[in-house]
Amino acid sequence: MYIPRAWARETREAALRDGRTVPVSAWGWGDDSARARAKALERLERALERIRSRKPFPRRYEYEARPLREELLQTVSGTDSNETVGIVTRNRYGAQVLNAVQLLFLDVDLPPRGLFARLRQLFARTTPEERALAQLRGALERDGRATFRIYRTASGFRVMAVDRPFDPAGSETWELMRSTRSDQAYARLCRSQKCFRARLTPKPWRCGVARPPGEFPRSEREAEQAFADWLADYEQASARFATCRYLETIGHGRASGDARRLQELHDRMTRCEEPLPLA
Structure with a gap:
């Protein structure tokens, strides 16, 4: 996991074939402003060289092409060492996110409610949520490699493995994500960023608040x-909501050490034990 402490953007004019000039910008990152600026200049020069040599640009995919450009809010150190086990950041739409080195989180969305699903529900004895939870519970019980806490989110379920570490890029993590039908974009994000992510505070639009103005870092x-x-x-609007609600635990293990510290932070900030609407 790598969350840069500093970001910098450099811009220069590039000449096009028809004689026009356009501004070209590149972001750089590092542990301090000097390294971030050097990285920005390096990436900008590569971009300008591509324009000069008329080479195509690689397809941009923010989650996988570079570290996430997010404000670093809090660092969580290990109980027995000074190594970082978790970092809280603020994402692009203003919510706080826990980035965990080895504490596994799964993000499982409920299936979309199409016309066929709505017609089927007229004759069903269980709700789509109940069926999805039963499928998730069965997948976790069959896996049996950890103790899992299940939470309800506004759009599905969240799973936390509390009694053993997982490698975000490991094959067993990938298999578990596949067997539980975890969100594929989230799975790719975990693998590329080498960490597990869990949103701690509500999405602003679910609280009646627009997305934040501008983007991080804000220099003016x-x-x-x-x-x-x-x-x-x-913060005033989101105080009326929880991010997830604790449902149940699969397995008999208990969190300890670093996992317990991160679980307590997660449960406190998501307000998962409070009777609040989810956002």
């Missing part, structure tokens, strides 16, 4: 003030 004072105003509105 006006942009910082606009974001501060947005954050105050978001």
Whole structure:
């Protein structure tokens, strides 16, 4: 897992074949501003060289092409060492996210409600949520390699493995994600970023709040003030919601050490034990 502490953007003009010039920008990252700027200049030069040599640009996919450009809010160290076991960041739409080195999270969405599904439900004895939960429970019981906590989210379920570590890029993680029908984009994100991610605070639009203005990092004072105003509105609105709700545990193990510390942080910030609507 690598969450950069500093970001920088560099921009230059590039000449096109027809004589026009266009601005070209590149982001760089690092552990301090100097390294971030050097990385930005390096990536910008590569982009300009592609334009000069008329080479195509690789298809952009933000989650996999580079570290996530997110504000670092909190670092969680191990109980027996100073190694980082988790980092809390703020994502592009303003929610706080837990990035965990070895604490496995699964993101399982409920199936879409199409016309056939709605007609089928007229004659069903169970709800789509009940059937999806039963399938998830069965997959976790068959796996049997860990103790799993299941949470309800606004759009499906979240699973946390509490009593043993997992490798985000490991084959057994990939197999578990496949058997539980975890979201594929989330699975690719975990593998590429070498960490598991779990959103800790509600999505703003589910609380009646727009997305935050601008993007991180905000270098101008006006942009910082606009974001501060947005954050105050978001925190006030999101106080009426929980991010997930604890449902049940599959297995008999218990979290300890680093896993327990991260579980407690997750459960406290998501407010999973409180009787609140989910967002």
